[in-house]
Amino acid sequence: MKSFFKIIPLVCLFFMIPITLQAENPSQGYHDYDALTSALKKIASQYPDITKLESIGTTLDGNNIWMIRISGTNGPSPLEKQALLICGNLEADHVIGSEVALGIAQYLAKNYTEDGKVKKVLDQRTFYIIPRLNPDGAEQFFKQVLHERSVNLKPRDQDFDWLKDEDPPEDLNKDGFITMMRVKDKEGTWVIDEKDPRLMKKKEDDTPLDKLYKLYPEGIDNDGDGSYNEDGLGGFNINRNFPHNFGYNVKGLGVYPASEKETQSMIDFMTRYVPELKTQPRKNICGVLIFSKYDNLASDPGIECGTPTFPQPPQDIQEAGARPMFMFFGRRMGDEEEQRPPARDPQPKKTSSADEHLFKNVSEKYKEITGIKSAHSEKPVGSMLEWAYFQFGVPAFSANLWSLREEEKKPAAKRPGVPSAQPQAQAQQAGASDRRAMFMQMMGRAGGSTPGDASKSADTDTYKKWLDWIDKNNNGEGFVGWTSFEHPQLGEVEIGGFVPYLRVNPPAEKIPDLTQSHSEFALFLASQFADIKMDKPQVKKLSSGLFELTVKLHNKGKFPYATAMGQRTRNINPIIIRLDFEDDDNMTLFGGTKRVDTANMEPGGEKEIRWLILSPSGKKVNIRLWARNGGGETEQSVVLR
């Protein structure tokens, strides 16, 4: 009966907390799908000469994935200009990415006529801006009950019980947030952190049993399988669905690279051949700027792939057949000799060393322009960042815009793991129903780290830093204090934890600054692309009827024409020079070919190409330079004399 009296004041607390916290609903100031759509339409209608709004695909919920193209009215056509692709909000919860991308679109459109610097870039460059690649998932940020998840809404069987989305979390204490539940349990593996009683940490060997807790996401066990909220709404994280470094030993039906419509829409946009145009029009994309949870601008430059991890099927279901025994029996002795050295994944996993300085230079400039000097980032797995560089072959950058910054912590030899993802969202995404695995993930499993690492103090340190930030910079708002709750299945539990989305998206008042600085950075990035120029061709008469034709090329841009990776992927068209003779019957080359390809030219680089032509005097030669990724097509002609 004692506990009954305890509950009364706590009930009062339930009503108080929601009121104060909901007033601070993190989604305020952000655009939901309808608002985003009308904001984009407004840009398109206000600046029709320089913008074009298109849907590059629709989602399961029927939302459009918007792409706004911005390109100045002067210079080559938008399809011929070199382009920068900007994309945000691949992870559903990373809504800030779409806000900044939208802000850049507004900035560019508005300043085209007002700011000479912007005009200069837009007359030479095209911007493709896809603010929100995962509109279905992002919409969850604007719901009554906030549940931080990074996935889209495709129904999925995440716990391998052949039911889809059957055990979502519930907002039991009605505070509008899905947080965590902790419950005293002698078999638990968690203990309250004495440094800050709001945090939980892994138990020590000598922790008394009566201090142990188990942790669950907030909610009931809808399907009665003993796991809590292991199979909620959706889905797949689009930024883990790209076909580079996707991993192979995937589990579950329909799990393969680019299985999602959003991923397909993006890659189709970038790569598809368009019969009406007789070309792959988006081959003009020379650089990609992504806003996502990964960061290679303020964080370590370059791209180093993480190790893909995939959920394991539940171990606790007893096998109802006997085949595993047969497998044991089927093993013949002496087979070990067959074993060969393990095969290696042939995909490149690290920035090509020839491209490292490019990433480094851009990263330094990013820090200078934005003032963001550091960011936390896990290593990417199946991300658009990896695909854009390792397969599309162009320089690709990602900014996470909002995370704990380096200046708040001392430089450590080893970077701590992921700070920015809500733990249960990760567990959801991983589909782990194995409780232990889920707990590991709840406490911020770092990408590629072994489960053992999760208990290292680095992670609790990260959480502590977020609490410090909440206490000092956010008026203490952002953590739901642990309060008691009578759970229908678990009995007395405490519910609490970080407010969803808080650690992924900044308060809305930070958006204008981020937009301004990243618009400037986008302009900088777009102005760096290679610029291949041809000098006036030189003709030298060597003898009667024999001419030497010389053409000199320059890369006057700041980037190489093709990254080392781009050359390897063969996705970047070479710089092609073609000769057309006025009179093919009487003009022939002595050696060489009429088409000369050059795979790459470094910034500031020069290249001279020479031909010997047997021809009567006075004949014309047309020289066509075509550099898809370096300034398009130009033509000059000379007369041999």
Added chain:
Amino acid sequence: MRNRKNKSISNKKMIFGVSLILVLAAASTLALAQEYLPRTWDTRKVQLSFNQYYDWDQVGEALKKLEKAYPKFLTLRSIGKSYQGSELWYMTINNPDTGDEMDKCAMYIDANIHGNEVQGGEVGIYTIWYLMENYPYNDYVRELVDQRVFYIFPSVNPDGRDRWLHEGGSARSGQAPVDDDNDGLYDEDPPEDLDGDGEVGSMFIKVEPGQGDYRMNDKGDRLVRVEKNVEGKPDELGDYKYIGSEGIDNDGDGRYNEDTGGGYDPNRDWGSYWQPSYIQRGAGAYPFYWKESKLIRDFLYDHPNIAGVQAFHNSGGMILRVPGAQLHGEVPRSDMAVYDEIGEKGEKIIEGYDYYIIWKDLYTVWGGFIDFTYDMLGIFSFSNELWTSRADLDGDGEISEEEEEFFNRYIDMGNTEIAMHEIDHPELGKVIIDRDITKLSGRVPPSWLLEELCHRNMAFCLLHAYEMPLPKIKKASAEKINQDLYKVTVSLYNERLMPTLSSQAVQNQVQRPDVLSLKGDVEVLAAGQTQGTGLPAGIPRRYLRYFRGMGAGGSDVNLIDQKDPSQLKLTSGIPGRTEVEYQFLVKGKGKITVELDCLKGGTHTKNLELK
């Protein structure tokens, strides 16, 4: 095993014939006599020839003709249109009298994913034709058609097929445009059949001695490569230079026919162990990038009854199994046993073919079709490389040059060769076309060997189809324990080689487990598997103790701890050629139904009464 009609008639006779053996015997001989269908030397209803190659229109006509002749069994449908707008036809063979399509295991057979690898299409048409024509007369065929469903796709790349048949040249790819030479133009420089013989040969021009790599042979009827760097011999001087395949330089870049239709490999477009094109040549930008593979993927996801896959290619005489890449690791042992049995029998069925593992014995394939069907759908899948030369005349396993020549001269009568000839090339002047052969050679058999190829490869597919799972409830019985507690014992039997779930399907979680349920107004308290059951045949008796309870006084049941014991998930399915026994403790009385629901093998029920 006699046919269905015999059985029903002898049953009728049994009613009259009562108990006397003599009477019964007389009745059954009488029945046979009555049922005897005269199988004359020619029972063909549909006239189709299998010494020719069908283009896509002709394939469509043949399929329609068959469907019209056998409307009860055959349904012709299309999964959609190819890039160039051809219907992607597939024929369903199903006997509606023996159950719904989805309630039987299905065998999927496709062909020609590489446009030039055509003859699998003829195997598909032959299979439909043969099964239908022989259904009334042949027990094995009847059993297969009655127990199984067949989905037959004569070509999953009709665009490539027609391009190869009509225009010649390499047409491995589908026909969606690709910029093969990276110059921003798409399919702008295809080969041309300049001499109008329906084939694309190779072009040579005469040059100064030493400037070419070819010379005229001694007989003066063929160009041969010059020999260089041979010890003790001076280098030969070549006076003919290879220019390219037959055609003109459409884009004027000095290269001949370097950007023909398509330019990708549709068999590198599948979701398992996929790699980008710079690692796996021919891949698209992501798996299922091309329209045709997307449509087939959807078809496969819509037909979980498919338990066997065959994808025909050419050539080399191989029965290939997964994995396509070493990185995959070897298939689980129990799956390997299934593959090995079918593959090794296949080597006997198809003369001269070898049973191979793709990455080990052929080459590495990333993102191949049968890797997808095995890995991501759990289906036992083979790919046959059709046709291997039959010129091993002395049967020593080697084909010598002499044998080859003899075969071509005296058996094939030189029918596949095209003589060296000269043409006037619009750009190059006099050009020699040589090293040219007709379509009926090289990777496809000469027409007169096609029918045998069709038959033997069909026979292999039929074995594969026969060995798909055939689960049933063998016995179901109830034993009263006390006033309202019963023990229900259910024995399941899968007569054929394949398990209802492959180990790969279990490992990758890609197939819903079979469900064994007890339905009725009762409460199922617990369920378990009888120890020692579920072991495939061939396990020595002395090992059985390892599967029985440990120590004295143990139960003979392995308790299965699942949430709902009235709907038992058989997470590993029912192994092949094996009986598995399950026991249930049931509270209550009355009629109950035992139901076995297999995705691959159908739904089966037995009724029981607890009293």
